[in-house]
Amino acid sequence: MTYCVxxxxxxxxxxxxxxxxxxGLDQISTFRxxxxxxxxxxxxxxxxxxxxxSISQSIRELLxxxxxxxxxxxxxxxxxxxxxxxDAARVLGATVRRVYExxxxxxxxxxxxxxxSLIFGGQIRGEPMRLFQVYSPGNFIEATDETPFxxxxxxxxxxxxxxxxxxxxxxxxxxxKCLLISMDSxxxxxxxxxLPLDLAVYEAGQLRSDxxxxxxxxxxxxxxxxxxxxxxxxxxxxxxxxxxxxxGGALTTCSPQHATLRKITAPGDRLL
Amino acid sequence: MTYCVxxxxxxxxxxxxxxxxxxGLDQISTFRxxxxxxxxxxxxxxxxxxxxxSISQSIRELLxxxxxxxxxxxxxxxxxxxxxxxDAARVLGATVRRVYExxxxxxxxxxxxxxxSLIFGGQIRGEPMRLFQVYSPGNFIEATDETPFxxxxxxxxxxxxxxxxxxxxxxxxxxxKCLLISMDSxxxxxxxxxLPLDLAVYEAGQLRSDxxxxxxxxxxxxxxxxxxxxxxxxxxxxxxxxxxxxxGGALTTCSPQHATLRKITAPGDRLL
Numbered sequence: 001m002t003y004c005v006x007x008x009x010x011x012x013x014x015x016x017x018x019x020x021x022x023x024g025l026d027q028i029s030t031f032r033x034x035x036x037x038x039x040x041x042x043x044x045x046x047x048x049x050x051x052x053x054s055i056s057q058s059i060r061e062l063l064x065x066x067x068x069x070x071x072x073x074x075x076x077x078x079x080x081x082x083x084x085x086x087d088a089a090r091v092l093g094a095t096v097r098r099v100y101e102x103x104x105x106x107x108x109x110x111x112x113x114x115x116x117s118l119i120f121g122g123q124i125r126g127e128p129m130r131l132f133q134v135y136s137p138g139n140f141i142e143a144t145d146e147t148p149f150x151x152x153x154x155x156x157x158x159x160x161x162x163x164x165x166x167x168x169x170x171x172x173x174x175x176x177k178c179l180l181i182s183m184d185s186x187x188x189x190x191x192x193x194x195l196p197l198d199l200a201v202y203e204a205g206q207l208r209s210d211x212x213x214x215x216x217x218x219x220x221x222x223x224x225x226x227x228x229x230x231x232x233x234x235x236x237x238x239x240x241x242x243x244x245x246x247x248g249g250a251l252t253t254c255s256p257q258h259a260t261l262r263k264i265t266a267p268g269d270r271l272l
Numbered sequence: 273m274t275y276c277v278x279x280x281x282x283x284x285x286x287x288x289x290x291x292x293x294x295x296g297l298d299q300i301s302t303f304r305x306x307x308x309x310x311x312x313x314x315x316x317x318x319x320x321x322x323x324x325x326s327i328s329q330s331i332r333e334l335l336x337x338x339x340x341x342x343x344x345x346x347x348x349x350x351x352x353x354x355x356x357x358x359d360a361a362r363v364l365g366a367t368v369r370r371v372y373e374x375x376x377x378x379x380x381x382x383x384x385x386x387x388x389s390l391i392f393g394g395q396i397r398g399e400p401m402r403l404f405q406v407y408s409p410g411n412f413i414e415a416t417d418e419t420p421f422x423x424x425x426x427x428x429x430x431x432x433x434x435x436x437x438x439x440x441x442x443x444x445x446x447x448x449k450c451l452l453i454s455m456d457s458x459x460x461x462x463x464x465x466x467l468p469l470d471l472a473v474y475e476a477g478q479l480r481s482d483x484x485x486x487x488x489x490x491x492x493x494x495x496x497x498x499x500x501x502x503x504x505x506x507x508x509x510x511x512x513x514x515x516x517x518x519x520g521g522a523l524t525t526c527s528p529q530h531a532t533l534r535k536i537t538a539p540g541d542r543l544l
Binding site: 032034035036037038039040061064065078080156157159160161163164165173174176177178181185188189196198201210211212213214215216218219220221222224225228229230232233234235236237239240241242243244245249250251252253254255258259260262263264265266267268269270 | 304306307308309310311312333336337350352428429431432433435436437445446448449450453457460461468470473482483484485486487488490491492493494496497500501502504505506507508509510511512513514515516517521522523524525526527530531532534535536537538539540541542
């Protein structure tokens with residue numbers, strides 16, 4: 001499986017991906033799922049991919065040369081000359097459809113769904129930052145202030161901490177910590193998500209980034225973050241009030257319509 | 273959907289269930305998913321159910337009268353006379369199969385999978401506590417010290433906190449807090465899991481419990497737990513070190529084989 005997550009903040013964007021790929025449980029390999037496209041001062045874009053590996057590798061290869069012909073424009077649009085990230089996402093969507101045209105029918109004959117799931121975001125000069133999630137049919141949605149992050153692949157284990165921490169005002173460092181913790185929870189619970197990770201942090205308006213790193217089991221920051229988070233979570237947990245079972249205590253308050261005791265004490269009783 | 277979770281500790285057992293049932297997104301109702309079976313001093317058992325509501329309601333109705341005929345025994349086994357919780361789980365498994373025989377084929381004709389998922393645990397006099405997960409075919413597995421808890425329904429959002437906190441030595445109060453927090457994370461992330469909750473806490477050897485309550489939106493303990501956990505989680509998060517991006521800093525340590533910069537800077541470049 002895969003876990004990728006990206007967030008768009010006022011301060012910038014953070015992208016994070018794992019690198020485990022599996023065909024069943026007995027065939028596990030490492031394939032990196034993030035690619036950064038950068039023309040310093042001109043455009044900075046990041047692509048994260050989940051789903052069938054043959055599809056996502058083809059998409060990444062063909063994206064480099066895909067051209068979108070718009071009737072009103074003299075030049076075809078590519079990801080390298082697009083004036084807006086919306087147009088670049090259209091090029092990506094067209095690339096997904098190109099791979100579908102080539103492989104979709106043959107995959108279906110083998111009972112394999114055409115399964116691709118992409119996150120694509122960044123900034124092009126003259127435009128604000130934008131973040132898109134692109135689906136298998138090549139259609140896409142854009143992140144907003146209400147929903148500033150996207151996840152693809154195994155998204156559930158790591159979602160609670162994102163929900164609790166991320167808002168558009170979250171600083172870049174906090175968002176970076178938050179995504180790494182979200183990844184840690186996912187790594188702990190799903191064996192088909194694994195190290196190394198790719199992390200890219202982009203500061204708004206820079207149109208370049210030096211903060212692109214690979215994080216493997218030797219990364220001291222990720223090691224210390226995992227340990228510290230486990231400890232602090234446990235401390236936070238220990239500080240919570242114990243349940244108060246006294247009659248009339250806080251735990252026993254309930255509306256009358258829900259107060260039915262759901263207890264059966266003899267074979268003949270019935271309670272639904 | 274549904275979220276139910278139960279844990280077996282040295283000190284006792286905790287059972288927790290939500291009560292939301294939905295047929296699609298536009299038909300949502302409240303059906304409680306926990307039933308307690310109690311003969312004080314003799315047996316204490318709890319059943320949690322997920323899956324198709326017509327199946328789980330039928331299972332609960334028929335479980336009251338289901339009889340298992342064992343060649344070596346004069347009397348048929350029921351959940352009310354079973355000498356072990358293993359035998360009681362066999363009665364439950366037989367009940368699941370009885371409902372399957374009645375409805376399975378007709379459901380299949382309508383394209384509906386026979387989908388039932390149950391947690392069943394407690395204690396019978398003369399036996400240690402036991403906890404089982406029962407599947408749609410009526411087969412079942414038992415919790416052990418290595419895996420002391422079971423979840424059914426929407427299990428992923430609430431699993432990380434269980435993994436971090438629960439061991440067989442966890443005190444009952446801590447386990448109760450932990451399951452309520454696990455439920456809170458699930459309620460936040462999945463609309464098809466909802467209040468009120470049913471909570472049952474059983475102390476080892478008691479063969480009865482007064483700690484069976486319904487928790488709705490008016491429950492002061494659950495309200496304060498949710499608020500406090502959100503705050504303390506945030507404080508714990510704020511105490512974590514910020515990423516150190518200095519060259520040679522903790523975030524940039526990586527094995528050479530993973531150090532390839534995954535950045536493309538021109539249309540002709542290729543990187544897979």
